[in-house]
Amino acid sequence: xxxxxxxxxxxSEVSEEDLKLIESVVSKKVIQKKDHLLTTGHKCHHKYFxxxxxxxxxxxxxxxxxxxxxxxxxxxxxxxxxxxxxESISHINxxxxxxxxxxxxxxxxxxxxxxxxxALNNYFRVILEKRHIADQRRIQYMFNMSGxxxxxxxxxxxxxxxxxxxxxxxxSYLGFTPEFLSKIRKKKAETGS
Amino acid sequence: xxxxxxxxxxxSEVSEEDLKLIESVVSKKVIQKKDHLLTTGHKCHHKYFxxxxxxxxxxxxxxxxxxxxxxxxxxxxxxxxxxxxxESISHINxxxxxxxxxxxxxxxxxxxxxxxxxALNNYFRVILEKRHIADQRRIQYMFNMSGxxxxxxxxxxxxxxxxxxxxxxxxSYLGFTPEFLSKIRKKKAETGS
Numbered sequence: 001x002x003x004x005x006x007x008x009x010x011x012s013e014v015s016e017e018d019l020k021l022i023e024s025v026v027s028k029k030v031i032q033k034k035d036h037l038l039t040t041g042h043k044c045h046h047k048y049f050x051x052x053x054x055x056x057x058x059x060x061x062x063x064x065x066x067x068x069x070x071x072x073x074x075x076x077x078x079x080x081x082x083x084x085x086x087e088s089i090s091h092i093n094x095x096x097x098x099x100x101x102x103x104x105x106x107x108x109x110x111x112x113x114x115x116x117x118x119a120l121n122n123y124f125r126v127i128l129e130k131r132h133i134a135d136q137r138r139i140q141y142m143f144n145m146s147g148x149x150x151x152x153x154x155x156x157x158x159x160x161x162x163x164x165x166x167x168x169x170x171x172s173y174l175g176f177t178p179e180f181l182s183k184i185r186k187k188k189a190e191t192g193s
Numbered sequence: 194x195x196x197x198x199x200x201x202x203x204x205s206e207v208s209e210e211d212l213k214l215i216e217s218v219v220s221k222k223v224i225q226k227k228d229h230l231l232t233t234g235h236k237c238h239h240k241y242f243x244x245x246x247x248x249x250x251x252x253x254x255x256x257x258x259x260x261x262x263x264x265x266x267x268x269x270x271x272x273x274x275x276x277x278x279x280e281s282i283s284h285i286n287x288x289x290x291x292x293x294x295x296x297x298x299x300x301x302x303x304x305x306x307x308x309x310x311x312a313l314n315n316y317f318r319v320i321l322e323k324r325h326i327a328d329q330r331r332i333q334y335m336f337n338m339s340g341x342x343x344x345x346x347x348x349x350x351x352x353x354x355x356x357x358x359x360x361x362x363x364x365s366y367l368g369f370t371p372e373f374l375s376k377i378r379k380k381k382a383e384t385g386s
Contacts, residue, residue, distance in 0.1 A: 061337045069333060082326045091333070114318070118311035125307070125318035132321055133275045135328035140262060140284070142335060143368060144254045175336060 001026075003051050004103055007075050012123035021117055025109035031055075031096040037078070038094040044083035046104050050076050053100025054164055058172070059092045068173040071097075073161060077127065078102075097165060147176045151184050194219075196244050197296055200268050205316035214310055218302035224248075224289040230271070231287040237276035239297050243269050246293025247357050251365070252285045261366040264290075266354060270320065271295075290358060340369045344377050 004026070005019050026049070031037060038044050040059065048055075055072040057080065069092055072078040083090035084107060114121040141150055154174060155162050162170065171181040197219070198212050219242070224230060231237050233252060241248075248265045250273065262285055265271040276283035277300060307314040334343055347367060348355050355363065364374040 059333065059337070067333075067336045069329065069336075081322060082329060085322050085326060114315065118314060121311060121318060122307065122314055125314060125321060128318060128321035128325055129274060129278050132325050132328060133278060135325060135332065136262065136275060139328065139331065139335075140252065140260075142332075143260045143262075144252070 001103075003075065004049050007049075008120070008123050011126040012119050014117075014119040014123065018117045018119045021113055022105075022120060025113060026103040026105050029102050029104050031100040031102060033096055033099050036093055036095045037102075038080060038083075038090055038092070040091055040093055042090055043087060044080040044090045044094075045107050047077050047079040047084065047110060048072075048094075048102040048104055050074055050078060051101040051103060053096060053098040053102075054161075055094060055096050055100060056165075056169065056173075057092045057094045066172060068169055071161070071165065071173065073164070097169070142175065147174070147180055148184050150174050151181070194296075196268065197242050200242075201313070201316050204319040205312050207310075207312040207316065211310045211312045214306055215298075215313060218306060219296040219298050222295050222297050224293040224295060226289055226292050229286055229288045230295075231273060231276075231283055231285070233284055233286055235283055236280060237273040237283045237287075238300050240270050240272040240277060240303060241265075241287075241295040241297055243267050243271060244294040244296060246289060246291040246295075247354075248287060248289050248293060249358075249362065249366075250285045250287045259365060261362055264354070264358065264366065266357070290362070335368065340367070340373055341377050343367050344374070 001019075001023055004022070008014055008019065008022070028051075029048075031053070037046075037048060037055070038057075050072050052074060055078050056068050057070045057072075057078065058066045058068045061067045070078075078094055080090045080092050080094070082088065087107070114124060141153065145153065151174060154170070167181055167185075168178040171178045174181070194212075194216050197215070201207050201212065201215070221244075222241075224246070230239075230241060230248070231250075243265050245267060248271050249261050250263045250265075250271065251259045251261045254260045263271075271287055273283045273285050273287070275281065276285075280300070307317060334346065338346065344367060347363075360374055360378075361371040364371045367374070
């Protein structure tokens, strides 16, 4: 639980009682690499706090290719917010890319703890602020940067993470083909940039 | 204030006291059409709740064209979250597209009221959830829909709104050229779809 407690403490002023409250409702789960936590067509009843490992959310696009929506690593909450909040059928999949340990929190327990504890409610608000800012930046990059610039930016922002995921998945997340990614990487290796 | 009170009541269980608290810190402002609430290079110190009118946020892209990031109409909070939360220099502009009436809330007052009132904090968390869901849907559409499908989807989701904004701005928001938008509209007029 230490990892989650540290994360909460970083963003909200919580008491021992608040931490005990969230501890009482999350359960630890081990997910094997390649296993799914959510598949398209089902409702997403949980949020998952990643203790170790790496995940992706993706959907199968009209051309039959997997389009990655998000990645999640340690200290991230993974869920399909749309399905989780609106209790609707999900259009995405969530899959472990490495063996993962997560803390699982159900929708009903989430609703309970945010109504009981203002400090935990505040924690989740602050997390959402950060998520919304990241989304807005991503939308702006998609509109304003070339493939190469997006790749550079992503690498500079997430140097360790880039080493952990297959190249074709990074290409999918950034919205370009694996061939285009190879071309950029080759060019950079040649120029040493 | 009634419009804001109704909006808050819709998403959070607030008391008379909570409403009085937010009423005590917001101030009404009238913004003339074409005036800016925020310009690139400045810090965004406020959130604006739109009582009437329509706004856009945009940046000037590398080609010198205005790229629209978001629109805001009645019952929306407009701000640059990145700049507002992180107290950093903004990369976007916020401009009134019609004469607008807004309620203005400063960063320091926002921080105060969410720490004083759990119910208002909850209201802003729920709003952010909705915003994050909208962002995630938008990212998925950008990856998976053709220009025509995005246009149809936007029209069906926001029929009244589409009538209020110039065609070239809608094109910018949706990420295609005005010529492409004209082509789609002409085709639809011909086929009656």
